[in-house]
Amino acid sequence: MNALPISVLIVNYNAGPLLRDAVSSVLDTVSEVIVVDNGSTDGSLALLEGLATSGAMAPGQHRLQVIEAGRNLGFAAACNLGARHAHQPFLLFLNPDGRPAPGAMARMLDVLRTHPRAGMVGGLLQNPDGSEQGGGRRRIPTPGRALLRALGLTRLSRRLPDFHLHRQPLPAGPEPVEAISGACMLVRREAMAQVGPWDEGYFLHCEDLDWCLRFQRSGWDILFVPDAPVVHHQGACSRRRPYFVEWHKHRGMLRFYRKFFREDYPGPLMLLVALGVWLRFGAVAARQALRDLTGGRARG
Secondary structure, X not given: OXXXXXEEEEEEOOOOHHHHHHHHHHOOOEEEEEEEEOOOOOOOHHXXXXXXXXXXXXXXXXXXXXXXXXXXXXXHHHHHHHHHOOOOOEEEEEOOOEEEOOOHHHHHHHHXXXXXXXXXXXXXXXXXXXXXXXXXXXXXXXXXXXXXXXXXXXXXXXXXXXXXXXXXXXXXXXXXXXXXXXXXXXXXXXXXXXXXXXXXXXXXXXXXXXXXXXXXXXXXXXXXXXXXXXXXXXXXOOOOOHHHHHHHHHHHHHHHHHHHHOOOOOHHHHHHHHHHHHXXXXXXXXXXXXXXXXXXOOOO
């Protein structure tokens, strides 16, 4: 079988055996796999030793390449580092806790080729139990939408625009969406060259929303592919440092709002949104602290 013209880019930070599983799931299907390691200390890179590099490769080349950053660059910067070493016309950004089902990458690639104005596509993110995971298809969380959701109004009426779409029925085929998840994102190199790289001002979280919005504003479509399933062990790589992750998640959301919506929304609303973001962070941190104190018995 000919290898797909895809460079798979995986950013690793202490993903453990999940990293090997992710690499193994794609290695024999695509032209190259590039792992960018952000200073892992768990021995996960050692687990890659001995993986096959099958396929017709030029002398001195290997299908699997590992780039050791030596420190935690953040997700966006590591993605950009890997992309600079990629050689294929299509780039699949895949989390180390993700595993595309057989045929999923070929299906996503077919959709990209069939829709020349599509700059990126995403598959059906699934939990290990097979249920659809939030984030794989969504609307952009504008400050207005975020405020409605924070106040709980979107739960009271389905007419109000929530930004999560995974509770809606799956479409019959590929469907345009405002955003997909950086956990599994197949990107056309031509589109990336026009839009620009990931914004390295984000350390962790919200950089995928930033990129999706920039793709849209540059005239590229984003498609959700419901028949390209990808199992995603969400949060498996971040459980060791929950406060660190939540801090950067909320900090990233504020950066996202200020970058794209500061001129579109009145100052008082933006202040209210910022207050809501940090109040939410405080609530999440307090809940996590309670879990720590009670040995994980407290539930959110």
